[in-house]
Amino acid sequence: MGFSPLVDQLLDALRVLPGVGPKTAQRMALHLLERDRDGGRRLTEVLGRALVEVGYCRRCRTLTEEEVCALCSSARRDETLLCIVESPADMLAIEEAGGYQGQYYVLHGHLSPLDGIGPEDIGLDRLDGRLDQGAIEEVILATNPTVEGEATAHYIAEQLRERGIRLSRLAYGVPMGGELEYVDGGTLSRAFNGRLPFSGG
Amino acid sequence: MGFSPLVDQLLDALRVLPGVGPKTAQRMALHLLERDRDGGRRLTEVLGRALVEVGYCRRCRTLTEEEVCALCSSARRDETLLCIVESPADMLAIEEAGGYQGQYYVLHGHLSPLDGIGPEDIGLDRLDGRLDQGAIEEVILATNPTVEGEATAHYIAEQLRERGIRLSRLAYGVPMGGELEYVDGGTLSRAFNGRLPFSGG
Structure with a gap:
């Protein structure tokens, strides 16, 4: 047995979201249906609109609902x-x-x-x-x-x-704030080979 | 700076889902827009329908799109x-x-x-x-x-x-398959007080 057919369909549909398994889908569906129908309606409305209107920027191909995105339009x-x-x-x-x-x-x-x-x-x-x-x-x-x-x-x-x-x-090297002990060997040898003159003083 | 206004609205809308923070919402939105628009459309369609049609069973109040749920209707x-x-x-x-x-x-x-x-x-x-x-x-x-x-x-x-x-x-007691060592004190004393005659051997 499961929930009613339509609720079961909703569980299935929620699983298209990355990282959402059966238990999470159930928690999401019950949350929307029991506690936040307004939020659910806003989600269908905005997602529906985004799926129709959002495409690729003609210049840089980022996601945008404009012909050309804000960054590409910027002077x-x-x-x-x-x-x-x-x-x-x-x-x-x-x-x-x-x-x-x-x-x-x-x-x-x-x-x-x-x-x-x-x-x-x-x-x-x-x-x-x-x-x-x-x-x-x-x-x-x-x-x-x-x-x-x-x-x-x-x-x-x-x-x-x-x-x-x-x-x-982009430069390869050790990430800022990391500890050498935990940096993998490939990264470490890249960082050695690409070592820079010390400008600290 | 963020994404385009509509994509940012979608990130906001996804955060009505329980357990979804800014990073997860971003991953979900990009996944739907870049890789699974069909899945996204199915989600808006099914969620939209569920929000309109799913109500409470007239008898038991569980979630169902019927007047009376399958379990209550069962003979x-x-x-x-x-x-x-x-x-x-x-x-x-x-x-x-x-x-x-x-x-x-x-x-x-x-x-x-x-x-x-x-x-x-x-x-x-x-x-x-x-x-x-x-x-x-x-x-x-x-x-x-x-x-x-x-x-x-x-x-x-x-x-x-x-x-x-x-x-x-419902009876209180130790959960099946658990180890006593990890059972909390309240549960353990309930299980002692509610001890049952041993019918094993």
Whole structure:
């Protein structure tokens, strides 16, 4: 036995959310139906609208309900720098860190031939078009420091080679505030090889 | 800076779900918008329908889209037993445990004067009407073994006292499969006081 058919359907539907298993789905469904129907209605309304209206920015491909996102429309961003990230969440993290004032390009994923994800699935077929538009002088490859992220960065570097544009990659090294003891070996040897002159005094 | 206004609204709306903080809401929103729009549409459709159609069973007050739920409509349930629980989830747990074949009555909460939750908020004003309908001979008080659940059980016992109906409460004791070492003192002394004749050998 379970709940009524419609409540059971709701449990199923909630499981499309990442990290939501049967018990969590049950807790969510009962919470919405017993205690927060207003919140539930707001969720259906906003989610429904977002699914229809939110698409990709025509310039940087981030998620937005506008043709061109607020960042791409801003006159205060440096037109000569383009940072390529895997996800809008990475873009937000970089913005929150502060300091970077250039443009972005969002892949929404990384190359993964085994999963059938090729260059056009992550918007690389339109990257040349984006570079043709503007005054980009440097492309910063900020894909994740994972096997797939590295492979994607290499692919993009290859694709852009003949443009003669400056390419850079985020620095590798020990994370700030961490303890060496807990840093993995690969990171540690990268940090040794990339050691910098000490400017502390 | 955040995401676009509509995506930010979606993050807010997802936070009505219990246990969902800012990071989880972000992961959910990006997952739905980037990878599973079909799942998102199904969620809005089913949740929207559930919020309109799912109400309380006229007899037992569990959540259902019918006038009377499947369990109350079943001819195979014992009409003489009524089990009072705090939530549809408790009802489901008892059904899954198996063995109980009677009826239910769902409070959707417990008495909590400090939060302004009185008897009529948990359907106790309609409990007499439910008992008047049928051939109930025993009421099993299966509210949670918490302070609020106990208080609610006592309140119901008081309310039903003059009907001269048989009242029972779930047994207290050590949970099956647990280790005594980890059982709290209150439970352990209850289990001692309620010790049973050994029928094993």
